[in-house]
Amino acid sequence: MAIWDFVKDTGKSIFGKAEASPAPADSKPSKPAQENATQAKVEALKKELKTLGLDAGDVHLTLKGDLVKIESRGADRETMEKLVLAVGNIEGISKVEADMPEDAEPQFHTVAKGETLSAIAKKYLGDANKYQAIFEANKPMLSDPDKIYPGQKLRIPQVA
Structure with missing residues (x-):
């Protein structure tokens, strides 16, 4: 693995925020x-x-x-x-x-502040215009190629 x-x-x-008042510092939640x-x-x-x-x-x-x-x-x-x-x-x-099927390790990229899919495509795929391939490889998690954020991890597809 x-x-x-x-x-x-x-x-x-997706987890929401705790609504309850904070517990005392020395108390631990019960196992259940x-x-x-x-x-x-x-x-x-x-x-x-x-x-x-x-x-x-x-x-x-x-x-x-x-x-x-x-x-x-x-x-x-x-x-x-x-x-x-x-x-x-x-x-x-x-x-x-x-565990991933097959032997090859997947290629992921962590988005840095100010990066665009075009810049990422240029770096990995050699052509900024191939940003759509990265967008498609990350559907359905991405709904818009302009809506990526710093810290987000993206799949980089193997493009011929």
Whole structure:
């Protein structure tokens, strides 16, 4: 299994904010409360994958702190890469662990402040006009080529 790092404090917010007043500094949540919170986060992640059309029913997620482990028996390489990015680009997630089909390591890029898909395409694909290939490779997580943000991780497709 490989592990990919993500920027924990950026990305789509799906977990919500705690509504309760802060607990005293010396108290810890009970184990059942921690397990319930973890299960609620896993359910939110599954709902997000379903919304994106990336859960064919065979995706299993395990959450430990801010690390998500993804397992899927039927997913091809492209789908697994998209699953890694869809989960990793969620606010609060800093690492994603998954097995990729095939031997080649996927190519991901972390967006820097001020970068555009055209600049990323020029860097990796040698032609700024190939930005559409990167956009297509990151659908359905991207809905507009102009809506990327610093810290977001993107798939770089293998373009001939």
